[in-house]
Amino acid sequence: EPEVTQTPSHQVTQMGQEVILRCVPISNHLYFYWYRQILGQKVEFLVSFYNNEISEKSEIFDDQFSVERPDGSNFTLKIRSTKLEDSAMYFCASSLDYNEQFFGPGTRLTVL
Amino acid sequence: EDKVVQSPLSLVVHEGDTVTLNCSYEVTNFRSLLWYKQEKKAPTFLFMLTSSGIEKKSGRLSSILDKKELFSILNITATQTGDSAVYLCAGRYRYNNDMRFGAGTRLTVKP
Numbered sequence: 146e147p148e149v150t151q152t153p154s155h156q157v158t159q160m161g162q163e164v165i166l167r168c169v170p171i172s173n174h175l176y177f178y179w180y181r182q183i184l185g186q187k188v189e190f191l192v193s194f195y196n197n198e199i200s201e202k203s204e205i206f207d208d209q210f211s212v213e214r215p216d217g218s219n220f221t222l223k224i225r226s227t228k229l230e231d232s233a234m235y236f237c238a239s240s241l242d243y244n245e246q247f248f249g250p251g252t253r254l255t256v257l
Numbered sequence: 258e259d260k261v262v263q264s265p266l267s268l269v270v271h272e273g274d275t276v277t278l279n280c281s282y283e284v285t286n287f288r289s290l291l292w293y294k295q296e297k298k299a300p301t302f303l304f305m306l307t308s309s310g311i312e313k314k315s316g317r318l319s320s321i322l323d324k325k326e327l328f329s330i331l332n333i334t335a336t337q338t339g340d341s342a343v344y345l346c347a348g349r350y351r352y353n354n355d356m357r358f359g360a361g362t363r364l365t366v367k368p
Contacts, residue, residue, distance in 0.1 A: 149299075186360075187358050187359070187360050187361070188300065188345060188347075188358040189358070190355050190356055190357070190358075193353070193355070200353065201353040201355050203355065234298070236299060236300070243288070243349075244289075244305060245291060245302045245305050246291075246302070246356070247302060248293075248299040248300050248301070248302075249299055250298045250299045251298045251299055
């Protein structure tokens with residue numbers, strides 16, 4: 146069964162460093178998303194991406210964040226200068242249309 | 258402000274019990290409500306509900322949406338220890354792809 150994959154599963158970085166989280170969505174899906182979940186808190190929407198551009202973003206998704214689909218398969222989330230409060234589980238999701246989104250296993254980001 | 262509220266926050270039952278999880282929502286331009294099960298990591302999709310009053314069923318799980326009263330319930334009958342997880346509901350907007358998640362209900366099923 147096709148699934149969303151994410152790498153790495155866990156990333157530890159120093160405050161102020163740039164990180165890139167990688168996702169491979171399900172191959173025929175057209176919509177791509179990033180969510181985050183701070184430990185013990187709600188899943189929060191960050192951004193959605195369609196047709197090679199951002200379609201929506203939340204207030205969390207500030208100038209420190211960017212997304213890219215550099216080729217036909219990868220979808221990346223970059224955090225330019227990480228802060229302690231960026232520590233969270235980051236989930237990528239994809240969907241074929243405006244229906245159910247399928248989530249990847251997540252990347253746990255720890256900022257020291 | 259849009260919000261999705263789940264109750265209870267936590268529930269402990271024994272195998273064989275039936276549970277009902279609640280989700281109320283206030284989502285402008287509401288399109289659909291989704292239920293997910295989150296075990297160790299990624300939420301896995303359970304149901305998407307768009308129409309009021311139509312029950313969706315998958316094995317021991319079922320869910321229904323009431324668009325007039327703005328809530329949904331998720332029922333699990335004959336619970337098993339493998340049902341232990343956090344159950345998330347999310348409101349989906351009509352005109353964009355944002356989803357607003359609730360805080361989840363942590364279900365623990367004891368043998």
